[in-house]
Amino acid sequence: MATIVDVARLAKVSTSTVSHVVNATRPVGDATRRRVVEAIRVTGYRQDSIARALRRSRTDSIGLVVSDVAQPVFAEMVRGVEHEATAAGFTLLLANSAEQPALETRSLKVLTDRQVDGLIVAPVGGSDVPEIEAILGRGIPVVVMDRLGTIHTDQVGVENTGPMRDLVLHLIAHGHRRTALAGGNLSVATMAERHRGYREAHADAGIKILPEYVLTGSGLAEDTRAMARTLFASANRPTAVVAASTQSAIGVLAAAQDLGLRTPQDFAFATFDGFPHSDLFRPQITTVTQPAYHIGTTAMQLLLARLTGEGHTPDGKTVRLQPQVSYRESCGCTSTSTTPG
Amino acid sequence: MATIVDVARLAKVSTSTVSHVVNATRPVGDATRRRVVEAIRVTGYRQDSIARALRRSRTDSIGLVVSDVAQPVFAEMVRGVEHEATAAGFTLLLANSAEQPALETRSLKVLTDRQVDGLIVAPVGGSDVPEIEAILGRGIPVVVMDRLGTIHTDQVGVENTGPMRDLVLHLIAHGHRRTALAGGNLSVATMAERHRGYREAHADAGIKILPEYVLTGSGLAEDTRAMARTLFASANRPTAVVAASTQSAIGVLAAAQDLGLRTPQDFAFATFDGFPHSDLFRPQITTVTQPAYHIGTTAMQLLLARLTGEGHTPDGKTVRLQPQVSYRESCGCTSTSTTPG
DNA sequence: AGCATTTATCGAATCGTTTCGCAGAGCGTT
DNA sequence: AACGCTCTGCGAAACGATTCGATAAATGCT
Secondary structure, three states: OOOHHHHHHHHOOOHHHHHHHHHOOOOOOHHHHHHHHHHHHHHOOOOOHHHHHHHHOOOOEEEEEEOOOOOHHHHHHHHHHHHHHHHOOOEEEEEEOOOOHHHHHHHHHHHHHOOOOEEEEOOOOOOOHHHHHHHHHOOOOEEEEOOOOOOOOEEEEEOOHHHHHHHHHHHHHOOOOOEEEEOOOOOOHHHHHHHHHHHHHHHHHOOOOOHHHEEOOOOOHHHHHHHHHHHHHOOOOOOEEEEOOHHHHHHHHHHHHHHOOOOOOOOEEEEEOOOOOHHHOEOOOEEEEOOHHHHHHHHHHHHHHHHOOOOOOOOOOEEEEOOEEEEOHHHOOOOOEEOOO | OOOHHHHHHHHOOOHHHHHHHHHOOOOOOHHHHHHHHHHHHHHOOOOOHHHHHHHHOOOOEEEEEEOOOOOHHHHHHHHHHHHHHHHOOOEEEEEEOOOOHHHHHHHHHHHHHOOOOEEEEOOOOOOOHHHHHHHHHOOOOEEEEOOOOOOOOEEEEEOOHHHHHHHHHHHHHOOOOOEEEEEEOOOOHHHHHHHHHHHHHHHHHOOOOOHHHEEEOOOOHHHHHHHHHHHHHOOOOOOEEEEOOHHHHHHHHHHHHHHOOOOOOOOEEEEEOOOOOHHHOEOOOEEEEOOHHHHHHHHHHHHHHHHOOOOOOOOOOEEEEOOEEEEOHHHOOOOOEEOOO
């Protein structure tokens, strides 16, 4: 590959002049500029971004660590972040932590080692908070996405408690007094909040929750499936189930299928964060849908504000977006309707 | 941040010795090593990967350009690539081209600018082949994934023609003589191959295909939906439809829903590359499923072979994996069955 | 004891840029 | 004619590591 030196030699100028032409960092005379441009064309010179990054100690790239790219909702967030990032001239380096804290740690190290200018993280459950704080301490801005915590930085996610409460109250309005929760992994912040919404709804309605109605654990579909199967087969089977995540929902539906139970005939059902194309399939599932793309763009905007130094809020700003609720047949409704997102 | 110079000074050795300790590139005396290690601990030194990359002109990273991360099948491939990459000590830089050739071009530039050691590309339709060849020409190995072409390098994807032919023959065996194809974008290599399978099946069965039964175009769900609606409403409505991609399948199912048609009652249906959790929902769709994760791992293995110089096949090696066919109710089968993948 | 060989460490060049002080040229002003 | 500007372009020092030939010390061998 041709270097800046080759170009300079060919154009009979110094390397600094070439650099100024390439980056428009200083005015360069017309005749000289033309010679340089021509030399660049002839040599096929391309800027070496590595050398450039070394010298400038900036990389114009940001890192995105996401807990699981394979989940549609995260894939959508990725698209949002990416769109804003490229629009602002930043390259996105993506790493997947596959819901494993160890992989998250590794990804963070790899990305910071590569000197990303900033980071967006959707933490896994049991994520290492001090670690993220250490990165902040090194002066690298970090935005936490989706799974908000107590960490002292910018965060963006959805309202979880309220919508979950509404969802459960809706089931209660349909007459259900025995609603179970497939709650996923409580060490994931969003899950804990949704769990709270479930409790609040019952408190509001003055209904006592049976302990065995609350299913928690790893959050994996298979584990939920096993627990739900036991619950469905038990003496006081719930008349309704609400799931706190797509994975939990899969578990519940699989368990129901195992036992030949159908929704809404045999039990009412609703979930947070459901399935793509829910309208095309039966049962049509009542679902809280996150504005995932919007979460992504917002996260990147917050990060950009930090990077350009505009974000002068000393402690982090937390943004909560409103999810959308689509009432479909699985909760017992006869016609579908949607709340404004 | 502490640099290697700080460490050297503190340990009273030269920077080269520190480097040798860090990288284990030469033997270092025990006492010296201990001093260096201690100095590293005290200063909190971390290798600067940018400077390192500049000097070594290798980055230990590879780029992955994928046509659409938001599609589950690609997300799964990403996971496969990522797994192999990290196992081999490579960092993955991921870029999304969102099915737009211009974005693909941009991503390729960004990644090669960052001096990735190699590339894996799942090309978009209408992808710029000479561009990829130019990258190969610069000595950067490239593996093409999923959408195989005539390009002169390693490629990995699934068998498309045969399984599609089997799928259509299966419909024909169910008695269908009027099967339409929702064919997607023919400039995408996989789509063209599946299209061929559809034709072969009809040729084998001696059935003539009506031109209006072949729906092609952008491949977007909305476009397919419009075309399928027209077809469903027309005089000689097909008795079966086969879709060549998930997006096309969505379009067909949405069109059917628009008109109140159901599968399998009103038309038989099957698709290549269907929906996650197909077993939980009705209609249960007969689907060809790609071994996406396996495609990803294979792609990375091919790339690794090139990177380590083992891959001495001068012209590219093409690997075709076998997809799995799950026969479910939408094609008219009464019980579900699955071919070995 | 003398010489060859191994072992441990150092020094310096190098990777390809950016950046900034500096100098020469040209020009208008007094 | 002397002075002060503005314009252009040059030169050289970084940025933080790796790498390899050279050197010095230690060891082995006869």
